[in-house]
Amino acid sequence: MSDPTSTGTPDQQEIRQEFMRAGAQNIALPGVTAEESALPVGDVGKPRSLWQDAWEDLRRNPLFIIGTILVLVLVVMAAFPQLFTSVDPRSCSLSNSRQPPSSEAWFGYDLQGCDVYARTIYGARASILVGIFTTAAVMVIGGLIGIVSGFFGGWTDSIASRITDIFLALPLLLGSILLLTAFPSTAETPELVVIGKVVFALAILGWTQLARIMRSSVIQVKNQDYVQAARALGASSNRVITRHVLPNSLAPVIVVAMISLGAYIGAEATLSFLGIGLQPPVISWGIAINDAATYVRTSPHMLFFPALFLSVTVFAFIMLGDAVRDALDPKLR
Amino acid sequence: MGQYTIRRLLQMIPVVIGTTFLIFAAVWALPGDPFAGKCGDRPCPEAYVAEQTARYNLDDPLIVQYVKYMGNLLTGDLGDTFRGTRVIDELAVALPPTLKLTIIAITVEIVIGIIAGVLAGLRRGSFIDNLVLLSTLVVISIPIFVIGYLAQYIFGVQLGWFPPTVGTGAPWSDLILPGLVLASVSLAYVARLTRTQLAENMRADYVRTATAKGLPRSQVVRHGLRNSLIPVVTFIGIDFGALMGGAVVTEGIFNIKGIGGLVFSSIQTREGATVTAAITFIVIVFLIVNLLVDLLYGVLDPRIRYE
Amino acid sequence: MTATDVTIEPGSESTGDEPVLVVEDLQVEFRTREGVAKAVNGVSYTVDAGETLAVLGESGCGKSVTAQAIMGILDTPPGFVTGGSVRFKGTDLLKLPDKERRTYRGESIAMIFQDALSALNPVYSVGRQIAEMFRVHRGMSKKDGMAKAVELMELVRIPAAKQRVNDYPHQFSGGMRQRIMIAMSIALDPEVLIADEPTTALDVTVQAQVMELLADLQRERNMALILITHDLGVVADVADTIAVMYAGRIVEQAPVYDIYHRPAHPYTKGLLQSIPRVDAKGAELYAIKGLPPNLIRVPPGCSFNPRCAYAQDVCRADPPPALERLSGTRAVACHFHEEVLHGSRQ
Numbered sequence: 008m009s010d011p012t013s014t015g016t017p018d019q020q021e022i023r024q025e026f027m028r029a030g031a032q033n034i035a036l037p038g039v040t041a042e043e044s045a046l047p048v049g050d051v052g053k054p055r056s057l058w059q060d061a062w063e064d065l066r067r068n069p070l071f072i073i074g075t076i077l078v079l080v081l082v083v084m085a086a087f088p089q090l091f092t093s094v095d096p097r098s099c100s101l102s103n104s105r106q107p108p109s110s111e112a113w114f115g116y117d118l119q120g121c122d123v124y125a126r127t128i129y130g131a132r133a134s135i136l137v138g139i140f141t142t143a144a145v146m147v148i149g150g151l152i153g154i155v156s157g158f159f160g161g162w163t164d165s166i167a168s169r170i171t172d173i174f175l176a177l178p179l180l181l182g183s184i185l186l187l188t189a190f191p192s193t194a195e196t197p198e199l200v201v202i203g204k205v206v207f208a209l210a211i212l213g214w215t216q217l218a219r220i221m222r223s224s225v226i227q228v229k230n231q232d233y234v235q236a237a238r239a240l241g242a243s244s245n246r247v248i249t250r251h252v253l254p255n256s257l258a259p260v261i262v263v264a265m266i267s268l269g270a271y272i273g274a275e276a277t278l279s280f281l282g283i284g285l286q287p288p289v290i291s292w293g294i295a296i297n298d299a300a301t302y303v304r305t306s307p308h309m310l311f312f313p314a315l316f317l318s319v320t321v322f323a324f325i326m327l328g329d330a331v332r333d334a335l336d337p338k339l340r
Numbered sequence: 341m342g343q344y345t346i347r348r349l350l351q352m353i354p355v356v357i358g359t360t361f362l363i364f365a366a367v368w369a370l371p372g373d374p375f376a377g378k379c380g381d382r383p384c385p386e387a388y389v390a391e392q393t394a395r396y397n398l399d400d401p402l403i404v405q406y407v408k409y410m411g412n413l414l415t416g417d418l419g420d421t422f423r424g425t426r427v428i429d430e431l432a433v434a435l436p437p438t439l440k441l442t443i444i445a446i447t448v449e450i451v452i453g454i455i456a457g458v459l460a461g462l463r464r465g466s467f468i469d470n471l472v473l474l475s476t477l478v479v480i481s482i483p484i485f486v487i488g489y490l491a492q493y494i495f496g497v498q499l500g501w502f503p504p505t506v507g508t509g510a511p512w513s514d515l516i517l518p519g520l521v522l523a524s525v526s527l528a529y530v531a532r533l534t535r536t537q538l539a540e541n542m543r544a545d546y547v548r549t550a551t552a553k554g555l556p557r558s559q560v561v562r563h564g565l566r567n568s569l570i571p572v573v574t575f576i577g578i579d580f581g582a583l584m585g586g587a588v589v590t591e592g593i594f595n596i597k598g599i600g601g602l603v604f605s606s607i608q609t610r611e612g613a614t615v616t617a618a619i620t621f622i623v624i625v626f627l628i629v630n631l632l633v634d635l636l637y638g639v640l641d642p643r644i645r646y647e
Numbered sequence: 648m649t650a651t652d653v654t655i656e657p658g659s660e661s662t663g664d665e666p667v668l669v670v671e672d673l674q675v676e677f678r679t680r681e682g683v684a685k686a687v688n689g690v691s692y693t694v695d696a697g698e699t700l701a702v703l704g705e706s707g708c709g710k711s712v713t714a715q716a717i718m719g720i721l722d723t724p725p726g727f728v729t730g731g732s733v734r735f736k737g738t739d740l741l742k743l744p745d746k747e748r749r750t751y752r753g754e755s756i757a758m759i760f761q762d763a764l765s766a767l768n769p770v771y772s773v774g775r776q777i778a779e780m781f782r783v784h785r786g787m788s789k790k791d792g793m794a795k796a797v798e799l800m801e802l803v804r805i806p807a808a809k810q811r812v813n814d815y816p817h818q819f820s821g822g823m824r825q826r827i828m829i830a831m832s833i834a835l836d837p838e839v840l841i842a843d844e845p846t847t848a849l850d851v852t853v854q855a856q857v858m859e860l861l862a863d864l865q866r867e868r869n870m871a872l873i874l875i876t877h878d879l880g881v882v883a884d885v886a887d888t889i890a891v892m893y894a895g896r897i898v899e900q901a902p903v904y905d906i907y908h909r910p911a912h913p914y915t916k917g918l919l920q921s922i923p924r925v926d927a928k929g930a931e932l933y934a935i936k937g938l939p940p941n942l943i944r945v946p947p948g949c950s951f952n953p954r955c956a957y958a959q960d961v962c963r964a965d966p967p968p969a970l971e972r973l974s975g976t977r978a979v980a981c982h983f984h985e986e987v988l989h990g991s992r993q
Contacts, residue, residue: 172351173358176627180585181603181619188607188615189367273483277589280485283607296486300593303493314486322481329477543722545765551720552760553831554753555783563768570770642815643769 057258061334071330077323085135088128096125096290105306115308118298126290127312133202133291134320138272140206141213142264149214150260153221157256158229158248167218175215179274183208187283198289205284209271220263224256231255262332269324276317292317344638344645352631359623360413364406367616413620427617430602434618437510438587438598444512444519445526445583446576453527454572457534461568462561464539472535476528484586488521488593505595518594522586526579533575537568570640577633581626666693667736667871668717668756668839674730675709675716677942684942686712686726688895691970694839694871699862701874701882701903703918704892707939710875713892714841718758719748735839754784757832761844763824767816773800773827774812780834799830803860822853826860833864839871846881858885879922883907888976891915894940894950897970901977911979911988913955949981957983 065071084091094112099121106116114123156167177185186208192201228234229252237247278284279293280300287294292313299309460472479487495517496504502517541547541564550560587600595601599618606614638645675687687709694700702710715721717733719740733740735755740748760766768776777799778792787795793812800808803826805819816824825845832840842861846854862885865872876882882889883903890900891914899912910916917935937954940946946953952962961982962968970980981987 169354169358172355173362176355176359176581176623176630177362178581178585178623178626180582180588181622184585184588184603184607185363185616185619186366188610188612191610269481273481276483277485280483281589281592281604281607296489300489303489304497307493310489314482314490318478318482318486321483322477325477325481545760545762546768548720549760549766549828550768552718552752552758553780553783554749554751555779556749559779559783563771566770567768641770642772643817 057335061331064334065330068330068334070326071334074323074327074330077319078327081131081135081320081323084128085132088132091128092122092125094122094125096121096129097288098122105302105309107306108308114312115306117295117309118302123295123309123312126295127292127316129290130292130295130313131316131320133285133289134272134275134293134317136202137205137209137275137285138268138324140202141209141271141275142268144206144210145213145217145267146260146264148210149217150221152214153218153260154225154248154253154256156218157222157225158244158252160226164222168222171215171218174212177212179209179212180277182212183274183278184281184283186211187278191283192286196286201285201289205275205278208278209274213267213271216267217260217263220259221256224259225252228252228255258335259332262328262335265328265331266325269321269328272317272324273321341638341645345635348631348634348638352627356624356627359627360410360620361406363616363620363623364409365402367612427614430614431599431618431621434597434599434602436598437506437515437596438591438600440510440512441515441519441522441587441591441596441598441600442583444515445523445587448520448523449526449530449583450576452523453530454534454569456527456531457572458538458565460531461535461538462542469535472531476532479524479528484521484525485589485593487524488518488590491517491521492593508597510596510598515596518590518596521594522583522590525586526576526583529579530572530576534568534572537571538564541565541568566640570637573640574633574637577630577636580629581623584622584626665736666695668873669693669734670713670717670731671734672731673713673716673728673733675712675721675726675728677725678727679725679943682943685895685945686942687716688945689731690892690895690897691731692890692897692900694873696838696871697865697869699865699872699874699885699887701876701886701889702892703876703879703882703889705877705939707942708892709895710892711843714758714843714873714875718752718756718841720752720758753780753832753837754835755837756839756841757835757837758841758843759825759828759832759845762848763821763828764816766828767824769816772813772815773819777827777831777834780831784835795834796830799834800827803827803830803864805830820853821849822857825849825853825857829857829860829864833868833870836868837870839873840865841873841875843875844877845874847876847878854881861885879918891918894945895942896950896967896980897978898951898981899979900970901979905977909988911973911977911984912981913957913983913987914951916987917954957981957986959983 099117099119101120103112103116103120104118106112106120108115112122112124114127117123117126152167152171156164156171183205187204190204192204234247234251237251242250275284276291276293276296279291280297282297284293285291295313296310296317299306299313303310456472456476460469463469492504495501503514506514506518542561544564544567547560547564550563555563584600587598588603589600590596591598591600592604599622603615603618606612606618670693671691673687673690674685677684677686690709690713692700692702702713704710712721712726715726716728717740721728728741731741735751740751743751767773774793774796777796778787778789781787781792781795782789797808797812800812805811805823805826811819816827819827829845840861845861846857849857858881861872861874864870872885874882874886886903888900889903889906890897891906891912892898893914899906899910899915901911905911906915907919910919914935917933920933921935923932935954940950940953946963947965947967948961948963949955949958949967952958955962959982968980968982970978971984972978973984
């Protein structure tokens with residue numbers, strides 16, 4: 008069960024650990040145990056796949072519904088901020104500096120006199136973009152390395168695992184600080200480049216977690232009978248991977264990806280707070296919080312609203328990931 | 341056990357080399373001006389550039405550079421800041437506050453996290469279970485700097501229970517609030533992991549056997565607990581890296597002159613050498629911590645050490 | 648199920664003393680999202696000291712659940728004991744408060760399980776797990792407990808017991824692990840031992856050794872043994888009485904000789920016929936057609952009726968046939984047991 012040549016954690020234990028990392032939620036009533044369940048005579052229903060079963064559970068899970076709605080609203084907010092506010096976030100006048108919330112400006116004004124509500128709405132875009140791009144990059148890089156490493160084993164696995172270990176030694180935040188300090192951005196750097204740098208820094212450090220999950224998942228799947236059967240029937244490695252191994256290894260990967268998305272949004276905000284992530288004139292929640300911090304005693308509204316939106320966003324993604332994980336985890340059924 | 345230890349040590353060597361090389365390459369060896377942004381907002385003074393080039397052998401091939409750098413590292417020479425002080429001196433001064441802060445944070449993380457996790461795991465579906473679940477989810481969602489500012493504002497300024505910033509010398513009592521803030525996210529993860537592991541293990545066959553043996557409930561729970569804590573221990577080791585990242589933010593907010601605070605201020609003043617050296621130091625400590633945790637894992641789980 | 652070349656002697660009659668364990672009309676249900684499953688639907692059996700009762704049946708018939716209910720280790724929720732009694736030497740265990748009930752476990756009634764690897768705690772040494780019985784129940788010190796553990800390991804024929812007492816479960820072979828479980832369970836000399844599929848996970852040769860060990864221990868200690876299994880072959884050597892279970896009910900109960908040579912229930916007959924026979928080479932293998940019922944939606948009447956060759960209308964209507972006593976030692980629940988006994992069809 009444990010693999011001494013890996014970095015110490017048994018594969019199955021590892022999946023379970025990562026898989027359960029954010030903790031499992033309640034099960035309403037456990038299903039019938041294996042002992043007791045048997046198909047009724049003459050009434051053999053169509054067997055349901057794991058995904059279908061999961062969908063059935065998710066549809067009824069209020070947390071999943073809330074999380075999905077929140078995420079959808081946020082994505083729309085990121086794509087079409089104009090739908091939520093007609094105010095231009097960049098039209099600021101110092102005479103409004105630090106005004107508290109009123110009927111003209113629901114969230115008040117910030118230090119420069121910009122409308123906090125507008126800046127908060129527009130700030131969604133940077134965070135969501137960073138989150139999505141980073142997760143996509145991490146899934147591609149980590150996924151590829153994980154599959155190759157897990158499926159082919161041997162030297163490929165050893166080398167890939169050592170590389171993974173090396174990158175794993177760099178914690179996410181510290182490593183991004185390092186990279187972004189080495190390649191600093193200024194106010195002149197174009198917005199996309201700045202976002203790109205942050206995505207790059209997070210992705211180059213974040214892929215390791217996903218690679219490990221994918222690797223463990225693939226190793227578990229490839230030893231299953233149906234994969235052995237496919238190979239015995241002469242299917243090429245390519246076909247076995249794409250048709251059999253990949254679809255069945257995806258479940259834990261998707262769960263971790265969703266939860267990580269939330270974490271990356273949080274990380275980006277932290278980097279912006281530190282001053283090395285996104286830079287003005289990019290509008291970001293992290294920057295807003297950073298600017299507002301020193302005035303938290305006198306004008307708490309400047310910090311509160313971006314912080315609230317940020318937290319709710321992260322919360323929504325993690326909640327979604329949790330719900331999907333509970334629905335997919337066969338042990339909890 | 342001895343064999344296992346040696347194996348782990350050997351495995352660590354290529355990782356240390358690889359990681360330090362990666363850091364070195366990222367900072368000094370990638371295309372572009374290696375001194376860009378390393379000396380504050382102005383370009384580095386000529387004398388500094390010349391001296392650093394000579395010192396780090398920047399005109400030499402990459403490998404030579406790296407080897408000399410590592411050589412320097414082992415003798416404690418981590419370079420100078422552009423203001424003229426030695427990086428290693430700055431690190432030495434910054435170490436004690438961070439050490440204290442980390443000790444507080446890890447203690448809180450372990451004690452409160454495990455207790456909360458056990459209570460929740462033993463009583464699935466109860467009020468306390470849902471409370472733990474919800475509160476940990478909220479804590480994980482709020483970025484640590486937000487938690488830091490809120491805590492500072494509410495407990496430091498408004499309620500006055502703790503000093504809002506840490507004084508010179510970083511006395512233990514001042515470090516309690518920052519310690520709690522630093523521990524918060526890790527605590528949440530530890531609680532959740534403990535909860536899940538315990539709930540799962542209490543349904544395991546060997547727990548059923550323990551009950552069938554007529555053991556009192558507390559002993560039965562002990563059977564499950566021992567197995568449940570093993571992944572938690574491993575997690576605490578892995579999480580140490582994230583903890584150090586959080587320390588940068590926490591020390592910045594509470595004005596603690598520790599290693600995290602050093603990184604924090606060096607970022608602001610664009611002191612590349614200090615940032616690099618401090619992070620390299622933290623990474624090596626992280627690797628050592630991981631090694632220790634791996635060894636501890638071998639002690640706790642006999643299945644690993646007898647392979 | 649394997650073919651066995653065993654001569655079965657007509658079983659010994661019971662000694663006539665008070666039976667040591669009496670299960671009467673036990674009812675256990677599982678409350679699930681899809682409905683309530685009646686896992687144990689009025690099961691009654693008794694065991695005397697020194698007697699071996701084998702409870703036979705396929706997966707899902709309720710034999711393990713009955714044992715768990717007797718031990719009081721049922722997973723609650725979702726399982727609930729909703730009726731009946733379990734009398735150990737006259738005391739109804741189901742009516743006892745938890746604390747008192749616990750004193751019977753391990754001391755008076757012990758249980759061993761199918762998969763010794765998962766049933767033993769992987770992070771404690773086997774010696775410690777055996778010694779635990781003495782330390783908790785008898786207040787022995789660690790040293791004394793471990794000494795007793797070595798004794799027991801020697802008793803169950805584990806070689807080099809003294810050296811191996813500090814080893815961990817995964818360091819033993821399957822057969823030895825099972826012996827360790829047996830050692831643990833007989834440590835306090837219980838009067839009843841329940842063995843839930845003790846040999847299912849073992850190789851055939853190891854199976855025989857373990858069963859022999861159980862039989863020897865039982866003889867030495869005059870212990871009652873309840874052997875739960877789905878394997879007819881294993882049972883032939885060891886059992887005195889066999890209770891055949893189907894869908895939560897006992898359908899036939901008889902001494903082992905009668906079960907093998909003169910079954911009175913169609914299900915028992917079907918089971919026996921399914922055993923591949925060496926002398927029937929070339930003939931088609933027989934299997935009882937159909938599947939066991941969904942316990943949430945048990946069909947009316949006899950739950951075996953959809954699969955039964957003897958079934959008539961009376962079988963398909965409620966009430967289901969009651970367990971009828973045929974003689975001092977035989978009981979069967981079938982409207983047509985006479986036809987089955989005298990082999991008038993199939």
